[in-house]
Amino acid sequence: MIVVAITGASGVIYGIRLLEVLKEMKIENALVISDAAKTVIESETDYTVDELTGLADNCYDFNDLTASINSGSFKASALAIVPCSMKTLSSIANGYGDNTITRVADVSLKERRPTVIVPRETPLRSVHLQNMLTLSHEGAIILPAMPGFYSAHDTVDDQINFIVGKILDSLKIENDLFKRWE
Secondary structure, three states: OEEEEEOOOOOHHHHHHHHHHHHHOOOOEEEEEOHHHHHHHHHHOOOOHHHHHHHOOEEEOOOOOOOHHHOOOOOOOEEEEEEEOHHHHHHHHOOOOOOHHHHHHHHHHHOOOOEEEEEOOOOOOHHHHHHHHHHHHOOOEEOOOOOOOOOOOOOHHHHHHHHHHHHHHHOOOOOOOOOOOO
């Protein structure tokens, strides 16, 4: 099971597309959406929160620290936080698990599960970079939403698929969402 967490950073479409692809591939997933992400979803996309939860096999409340997903004995194979706000990144880097997303990230890292973090901020402050470095040292994969242009993307959807394809690559999930370097 892949856990997908969507935070309140811009770029929620990456998390939405990841859910769509996992559903198409019939890969079981769990979803956590932060309170701030619900607002961003409505302002950046035509999706509703209900439509997103419909893409997920399992949904967990952002504020439920007693949820089973927050336990190391919960059988998740990987975590993708996409997009990841700097607030969430900082909380995870500093071990502050005060909500379901930061707690599940803490568990994923301590259990040495693949953890992909897609930060969304620019420009970056030194503390942002330090937090990313801290998480990288702990085994997280830091995958900024930086599209590649070598694949001759024609549309915004192509750019989104490129990032989602790279997330899937990091999780060792075969995909053909983008043209690879030849």
